[in-house]
Amino acid sequence: MTQSADAIVIGAGVIGAAVALELARKGYQTVCIDKNPAAGYGSTSSSSACVRAHYSSRDSVAVAYEGFAFWKDCENYLGAPDERGLARYVNCGTVLLKSDDQQYRKSLEHYRALGVPFEDWDTGTLLSRVPYYDAHRFWPPSRPADDSFWETPTTELDGAVFTPDSGYVSDPALATHNLQRAAEAAGARFLLRRTVVEVRSGSRVQGSPSTAASASTPRWWSTWPARTPLWSTRWPASSPA
Numbered sequence: 001m002t003q004s005a006d007a008i009v010i011g012a013g014v015i016g017a018a019v020a021l022e023l024a025r026k027g028y029q030t031v032c033i034d035k036n037p038a039a040g041y042g043s044t045s046s047s048s049a050c051v052r053a054h055y056s057s058r059d060s061v062a063v064a065y066e067g068f069a070f071w072k073d074c075e076n077y078l079g080a081p082d083e084r085g086l087a088r089y090v091n092c093g094t095v096l097l098k099s100d101d102q103q104y105r106k107s108l109e110h111y112r113a114l115g116v117p118f119e120d121w122d123t124g125t126l127l128s129r130v131p132y133y134d135a136h137r138f139w140p141p142s143r144p145a146d147d148s149f150w151e152t153p154t155t156e157l158d159g160a161v162f163t164p165d166s167g168y169v170s171d172p173a174l175a176t177h178n179l180q181r182a183a184e185a186a187g188a189r190f191l192l193r194r195t196v197v198e199v200r201s202g203s204r205v206q207g208s209p210s211t212a213a214s215a216s217t218p219r220w221w222s223t224w225p226a227r228t229p230l231w232s233t234r235w236p237a238s239s240p241a
């Protein structure tokens with residue numbers, strides 16, 4: 001059996017599934033491969049799924065800021081149903097504490113340059129908006145073996161930075177499955193329980209079954225040049241969703 005693909009995405013985490021969706025929508029014949037039995041079972045499933053823009057590089061802030069709009073409108077963005085339901089974006093905003101390492105200043109600089117909406121809170125505002133916070137300074141870091149670890153802090157932080165458009169996703173693995181279904185609706189194919197073991201020069205990819213995890217699946221082997229011909233393989237009859 002010979003098949004061809006324009007683009008092969010290795011890894012069906014939230015990044016790989018989203019890339020597969022965008023490639024498929026652009027008209028590329030796309031295959032997304034993952035060694036796990038389902039999309040989003042890698043580090044994505046362990047994520048706190050906090051959607052925030054406080055990063056130290058401008059590029060990261062810009063990409064995350066752009067992402068807010070997609071998450072807020074994810075049902076329309078996906079445009080495809082998922083039998084498991086859709087993950088929800090909870091737009092509760094996020095708080096970045098003004099800790100003494102001053103890292104927040106980098107984010108603030110990028111927020112201003114890129115027009116990311118934010119509120120600059122003093123300590124009083126922080127405690128009125130988030131009363132369960134302890135705004136004391138626990139700085140510098142110390143180990144339990146140090147006496148200073150047990151000292152009661154007496155001074156408070158300078159406040160916090162609140163970004164109202166940020167929030168969290170109710171279930172990151174489900175959000176990835178949603179992306180998989182949307183990508184499939186756009187023509188992408190997902191191959192699960194397959195481990196890519198080698199990427200050869202000349203854009204050839206060689207895959208094989210993973211060891212223990214795929215012991216029950218048929219033996220599988222393939223090679224892909226990008227674009228042309230492709231993969232001659234004994235193909236498993238079906239892939240788990």
Ligand SMILES: Cc1cc2nc3c(=O)[nH]c(=O)nc-3n(C[C@H](O)[C@H](O)[C@H](O)COP(=O)(O)OP(=O)(O)OC[C@H]3O[C@@H](n4cnc5c(N)ncnc54)[C@H](O)[C@@H]3O)c2cc1C
Nearest residue numbers: 011013014015016034035042043044047048049050195196
């Ligand atoms: C505890 C924790 C909390 C986090 N909290 C947040 C948060 O609040 N907000 C946030 O934005 N980010 C958070 N992150 C980071 C976030 O989870 C990751 O940045 C994101 O999930 C990365 O997605 P990914 O698709 O790149 O990787 P993954 O989800 O890890 O996907 C990579 C996939 O590639 C597959 N793979 C790897 N090698 C092969 C191979 N050879 N063949 C086939 N398949 C292969 C793996 O099986 C895996 O499914 C957190 C991460 C952790 C661990």
